[in-house]
Amino acid sequence: MRLDLLASPEARQRLAPLMAGMNQEPVLNAPLALIVSADLALDKSMRELGTSEQMLARLAGSLEMRKSLARDSALIQLGYLVLALRAEGLDVGVMTGADLAGVDAEFHADRPWQAIAVVCVGHGDADAFHPRAGRHEFDAVSQVL
Structure with missing residues (x-):
């Protein structure tokens, strides 16, 4: 997972037009907006994490494998990040309603x-929170074998 931390109003103003309509105001009003990304060149940094040479060679030779591993890893890490931020008492709003290709062009042109x-x-503003939506029953989304 890679993060852009948009702490300044100017940085969030660059992001806001790339967000879906209802997501623009939260981006502008939040004290911090994060762009969560997958690093498509993760094979370049994995050696220091103890990744085997064989795996590094496989990753270097396959953009699709790098994309898949980078995205899967970033999504898992995003889940832990949300839990950690909430454990610190912060409100967290994860949004995918954005022109993500536009976000990359604006913020990641050189990465x-x-x-x-x-x-x-x-x-967050307590008045802006929605009641918790329904959840699927266990049997509707699981099977015990």
């Missing part, structure tokens, strides 16, 4: 990062 989500972080 091999691919945006996967935008996250607003701060202390």
Whole structure:
């Protein structure tokens, strides 16, 4: 997972037009917006993490494998990031309603990062929160074998 931390109003103003209509205001009003991305050149940084030479060679030879691994890893790490931020008492809004290709053009033109989500972080307005939506029953989404 790679992060752009948009702490300044100017940075969030660059992002807002790339968000879906209802997501623009939260981006502008949040004290911090994060662009969460997958690093398509993750094979370049994985050696220091102890990744085997065989795996590094496989990744170097396959853009599709790098994209898949980078995206899957970033999504898992995003889940942990959300849990950690909420554990610190922050409100977190994960949004995928964005022109992610436009986000990449605006913020990642010189990097091999691919945006996967935008996250607003701060202390939200209690009046803006919606009641919790319904959840699927266990049997509707699971099977025990």
